[in-house]
Amino acid sequence: MREKIVAGNWKMNLDLNEGKELIIDIVDKGVNANVTSIISPPFTHLQTFKTMLSHTNIALAAQNCHQQDEGAFTGEVSVKMLKSVGVQYIILGHSERREYFQEDSLSISFKVNNVLKHGLKPIYCCGETLAQRQDGEHFETIRLQIEQGLFQLNELELINCIIAYEPVWAIGTGETASPEQAQEMHAFIRNTIANRYGEITANNISILYGGSVKPSNANELFACSDIDGGLIGGASLDADSFIALTNSF
Ligand code: PEP
Numbered sequence: 001m002r003e004k005i006v007a008g009n010w011k012m013n014l015d016l017n018e019g020k021e022l023i024i025d026i027v028d029k030g031v032n033a034n035v036t037s038i039i040s041p042p043f044t045h046l047q048t049f050k051t052m053l054s055h056t057n058i059a060l061a062a063q064n065c066h067q068q069d070e071g072a073f074t075g076e077v078s079v080k081m082l083k084s085v086g087v088q089y090i091i092l093g094h095s096e097r098r099e100y101f102q103e104d105s106l107s108i109s110f111k112v113n114n115v116l117k118h119g120l121k122p123i124y125c126c127g128e129t130l131a132q133r134q135d136g137e138h139f140e141t142i143r144l145q146i147e148q149g150l151f152q153l154n155e156l157e158l159i160n161c162i163i164a165y166e167p168v169w170a171i172g173t174g175e176t177a178s179p180e181q182a183q184e185m186h187a188f189i190r191n192t193i194a195n196r197y198g199e200i201t202a203n204n205i206s207i208l209y210g211g212s213v214k215p216s217n218a219n220e221l222f223a224c225s226d227i228d229g230g231l232i233g234g235a236s237l238d239a240d241s242f243i244a245l246t247n248s249f
Contacts, residue, residue, distance in 0.1 A: 003206045004222075005162065005229035006031075006246045007038035007061060007123060008236025009091060019045045023052050025239035032246035033057055035229070038089055038123075039236070043077055050086035061089035061123065064097060067110040079111075079118045090115050091231070093125045093149060095168045105148035112149060116157050123162045123231065124149055125210070126189075130169035138167075139188055146192050155197050163189060163207045164231040170211025172233055179220045179227075182209045186226035215241055218248035 014022060019041055031037040040061035041049060049060060066076035082090065092115065093108040108124070115122040126145035128138040142165070150161060165185050167177050177185075186207045194202035209221050210231035221227055229249075235241040 002204060002228050003036050004034070004249050005036045005038065005206055005208055006242070006248075007089070007091075007162075007164075007208065007229070007231050008040060008242055009061075009063065009094070009210075009231055009233050010039070010041045010236060011063070011096070011233060012042060013237055014041070014045075016045055016048065020048065020052065022237065022239060023049055026058070026242060027052070027056055029239055029243050031056075031058060031243055032249075035246045035249060037242075037246050040089070040091055043082075046082070046087060047085040059088045060086060061091055062087045063091050063094070065090050065092075065111055065115065067107075067114045069114070079114050079120060083118050083120060087120065089121045089123055089162070091123045091125065091164075093145075095125065095127050095166060095171060099168075105145050109149050109152055112161070113152065116153070116160055121160050121162060123164055123208070125164045125166050125231070127166040127168045127171070127211075133167065133169065138185070142185060142189060143192050146189060147196075151196060155201050158193070158197060159201060159204055161205065163205060164210050165189060165207060166210035166231060172212070174212050176212045176217050176221075177209070179224050182221055183224035183226055186224065190226055213245065215244035215248060218245050222249050 037058045038061045062082045065079045069080045092111050097103045112122045128141040132141045190202045206228040208229045208231045209227050213230040214235045
């Protein structure tokens with residue numbers, strides 16, 4: 001059976017003290033132990049949170065990394081460094097990084113390779129813009145993002161990846177893809193993987209949905225057969241919402 005996952009992407013929100021308060025609240029109230037819960041705070045919080053979460057089943061993710069292990073790359077953080085402070089997952093290719101930092105699927109593929117080389121798991125994000133959907137280009141956009149970002153991997157590597165489908169028009173907008181729209185794209189992604197790697201591999205990969213997911217719409221989305229959980233922005237900044245999302249399967 002595929003892993004059920006709820007991953008909270010805090011983005012560039014909450015300073016260390018605010019973040020510690022939220023972690024204490026989440027740990028006190030308790031996430032669903034049958035779901036893999038992941039929190040992805042800013043880099044500056046990771047080491048402190050690792051200690052705070054050491055006796056819990058909540059894992060830590062970083063929001064980005066560099067593709068090299070070390071060197072003259074001012075301002076960057078490597079996978080090796082993130083691993084040394086206890087990070088287990090790294091979100092890659094979030095639409096905000098594609099839009100504001102000029103990342104594309106090819107450059108992200110190098111990061112994917114490095115994350116896997118160090119034994120961590122990439123959460124590879126893909127998603128189409130509103131214009132691409134309105135022009136009927138959404139399937140082709142996602143197919144290319146999946147192929148260019150992940151198809152350099154062999155089967156054993158791919159199996160360690162998590163995919164997050166996040167339609168750009170639904171991120172932070174309050175607009176959610178309908179369960180039918182989300183399920184249709186998740187099935188398409190799984191089928192794209194099956195065509196290249198076979199059904200067994202495709203059926204073992206967790207594909208998360210992201211885009212204005214909240215406790216009020218999560219049940220319907222997570223009930224879809226190809227949706228294995230969520231990558232959550234805004235609603236992960238509130239302990240009750242985050243916990244409710246882990247209980248929405
Ligand atoms: C995200 O940042 O990945 C996201 C899905 O944000 P939100 O839930 O706020 O739309």
